[in-house]
Amino acid sequence: MNIKPDLTPESWQYRDLNTRAPSLSVLADTLIELAQEGHPVCAGTADLQHSNGLVKFHDAYPDRFVQFGISEQNMVSAAAGIATTGMMPYVATFASFIGLLTCEQIRMDVAYCAQPVRMIGHHTGISMGFYGTSHHATEDISTMRAIADLTVVSPSDGAQFRQLLRHSATWPEPIYFRIGRGHDPVVYEASEPFELGKAKVHGIGDDITIIACGMAVHGAKQAVEALNAAGHSAGLIDMHTIKPLDEAAVLQAAERSRVVLTVEEHNILGGLGSAVAEVMAENPGKARLKRHGIMDEYALISPPMKLYQHYKLDGPGILEVAEALL
Numbered sequence: 470m471n472i473k474p475d476l477t478p479e480s481w482q483y484r485d486l487n488t489r490a491p492s493l494s495v496l497a498d499t500l501i502e503l504a505q506e507g508h509p510v511c512a513g514t515a516d517l518q519h520s521n522g523l524v525k526f527h528d529a530y531p532d533r534f535v536q537f538g539i540s541e542q543n544m545v546s547a548a549a550g551i552a553t554t555g556m557m558p559y560v561a562t563f564a565s566f567i568g569l570l571t572c573e574q575i576r577m578d579v580a581y582c583a584q585p586v587r588m589i590g591h592h593t594g595i596s597m598g599f600y601g602t603s604h605h606a607t608e609d610i611s612t613m614r615a616i617a618d619l620t621v622v623s624p625s626d627g628a629q630f631r632q633l634l635r636h637s638a639t640w641p642e643p644i645y646f647r648i649g650r651g652h653d654p655v656v657y658e659a660s661e662p663f664e665l666g667k668a669k670v671h672g673i674g675d676d677i678t679i680i681a682c683g684m685a686v687h688g689a690k691q692a693v694e695a696l697n698a699a700g701h702s703a704g705l706i707d708m709h710t711i712k713p714l715d716e717a718a719v720l721q722a723a724e725r726s727r728v729v730l731t732v733e734e735h736n737i738l739g740g741l742g743s744a745v746a747e748v749m750a751e752n753p754g755k756a757r758l759k760r761h762g763i764m765d766e767y768a769l770i771s772p773p774m775k776l777y778q779h780y781k782l783d784g785p786g787i788l789e790v791a792e793a794l795l
Contacts, residue, residue: 493651497525564590568609594734611739625686668715674704691784723754
């Protein structure tokens with residue numbers, strides 16, 4: 470029987486996915502740019518070069534690419550070893566594996582040894598949908614931000630990811646990037662500037678300020694626009710760097726707004742909401758805090774867009790949560 474591959478946007482044909490999901494091409498394209506500019510970058514993956522687009526980097530720089538097979542822990546340890554030679558490795562696999570399975574290797578071989586390894590966890594949060602709990606990554610922010618000397622970054626779209634990747638070439642600490650499944654809605658123009666460790670403040674609201682990261686930024690932006698159109702004073706902070714957290718931006722919101730709402734595609738325990746709560750607890754302002762995300766449970770199994778609706782992580786859902794607070 471001759472069965473043609475399913476090439477619809479909902480398909481999981483990984484060899485074709487990155488051609489239809491632009492954000493999955495950002496990693497390889499940016500690493501190629503950095504290599505061409507003379508940066509000592511190299512790349513590796515755990516049998517997922519088609520799902521993360523690194524096959525393109527392999528084709529351009531085959532001597533700088535390592536296919537580790539399904540051995541994620543070995544990949545991270547090997548990357549730490551490669552880094553001692555003066556290279557800067559970027560290694561990528563599903564966020565559920567690199568953000569959880571390789572925690573010990575990241576802690577001991579990379580962060581403790583201060584090696585400039587950049588770890589990219591893709592298809593993060595609940596974006597793996599039907600693949601279920603083993604492939605959902607709703608604890609990785611908590612795990613990674615608890616490791617000393619490790620930067621944690623959650624870009625909202627491809628344009629932001631590209632800018633922050635470029636900054637990573639000169640960043641002194643190892644970095645954990647968590648990115649989506651490549652179908653990220655566009656939030657920013659390609660020319661928009663970003664800095665690691667510096668939040669993108671879209672405004673501080675007198676009534677409410679939403680602090681979001683990753684895929685939640687797009688929905689939060691829609692919610693803020695709707696709130697302002699309805700007569701409320703609402704603001705938005707894109708906290709793309711979760712560690713080190715931009716505490717000044719958090720305190721600005723806590724001092725001016727009546728409510729601060731954090732939104733993340735992650736367990737509300739230990740993630741962005743917890744990071745913001747820690748700052749607000751030690752530096753009290755007038756705002757009360759509401760954390761919104763996965764409510765300390767294992768996510769259901771369903772198509773990603775249905776899950777975002779169910780957990781109120783899309784624009785209408787975030788708006789509903791914000792209106793209830795107000």
